[in-house]
Amino acid sequence: MYLPKYPSYDSGRAARVLRGKPKTEWHIGVDLGKRRDFSAFGCLELSWVNTGRCPVTFAWNFVPSLALLALDRFPLGTDYEDIPRMLGRRVDQINAIPRAYLDGVPGKNVAIDGGGPGPPVIDRIRRRLRDQVNVRPVFITGGNTQSSLSDGYTGVPRRMLISNVLLLLSNGTLELPPDLDHCETLEEEFSNLSGGSSQPVTSDAHDDLVMALALGVWSALKDAPELLPDCPVVPGESEEGWNAEAKRAVPPPPEPEKKRKRTAKR
Numbered sequence: 648m649y650l651p652k653y654p655s656y657d658s659g660r661a662a663r664v665l666r667g668k669p670k671t672e673w674h675i676g677v678d679l680g681k682r683r684d685f686s687a688f689g690c691l692e693l694s695w696v697n698t699g700r701c702p703v704t705f706a707w708n709f710v711p712s713l714a715l716l717a718l719d720r721f722p723l724g725t726d727y728e729d730i731p732r733m734l735g736r737r738v739d740q741i742n743a744i745p746r747a748y749l750d751g752v753p754g755k756n757v758a759i760d761g762g763g764p765g766p767p768v769i770d771r772i773r774r775r776l777r778d779q780v781n782v783r784p785v786f787i788t789g790g791n792t793q794s795s796l797s798d799g800y801t802g803v804p805r806r807m808l809i810s811n812v813l814l815l816l817s818n819g820t821l822e823l824p825p826d827l828d829h830c831e832t833l834e835e836e837f838s839n840l841s842g843g844s845s846q847p848v849t850s851d852a853h854d855d856l857v858m859a860l861a862l863g864v865w866s867a868l869k870d871a872p873e874l875l876p877d878c879p880v881v882p883g884e885s886e887e888g889w890n891a892e893a894k895r896a897v898p899p900p901p902e903p904e905k906k907r908k909r910t911a912k913r
Contacts, residue, residue, distance in 0.1 A: 676862030677759040689859035690717035758866035808861035
């Protein structure tokens with residue numbers, strides 16, 4: 648796997664035509680671990696950039712922008728019962744950010760791994776933060792398609808989660824601040840993923856930060872699918888990473904077929 652270095656802004660991605668500016672939202676990915684892997688949070692801010700008016704309807708065009716603003720990794724052995732409390736503390740910090748939210752307190756969505764010990768932790772988060780966050784439980788699967796399950800759960804292929812992150816990084820729609828905590832560890836985790844299966848190469852390699860980020864990105868894409876470019880990513884297609892510009896290039900039109908000369912029957 649490949650983690651690009653702070654790609655440039657791509658002004659060619661899709662815009663949403665609206666009368667008013669969409670509200671700023673936060674998307675928090677939660678990956679659970681205890682003995683072998685760490686528990687981790689990935690906190691992303693989804694905002695919208697005004698790019699002018701539509702020449703047809705004269706309504707405003709808004710382009711989504713996604714930024715990873717915090718990565719939290721907790722020590723091995725952290726009790727699962729402490730996760731809702733720590734998540735609540737992070738939510739309080741988001742609410743207390745000194746910025747002018749003209750549309751009020753930003754919405755907060757939590758995408759959490761629902762496999763293994765996930766269900767009881769999700770139930771505690773729903774009880775503790777029911778009025779503050781929108782919980783989006785995810786079962787990480789090995790298939791190829793996303794599926795809706797009972798009790799608000801969604802089955803999402805692991806390769807889809809990883810590929811979406813790489814695609815947004817390559818397209819310039821996901822921003823990583825250079826002074827972000829654990830950024831080097833995140834890049835190391837990406838380098839330890841094998842391209843074919845999106846699984847760590849060795850059994851002792853960690854992927855908690857990658858999965859926390861991937862879950863947060865998946866949640867953001869539910870509300871702003873315009874973040875994705877106009878082509879799908881193929882996991883493991885290239886060892887050098889995803890070349891979004893090459894994939895977005897419009898192929899040349901096919902050459903017209905040469906007309907066959909008709910021979911007169913004798």
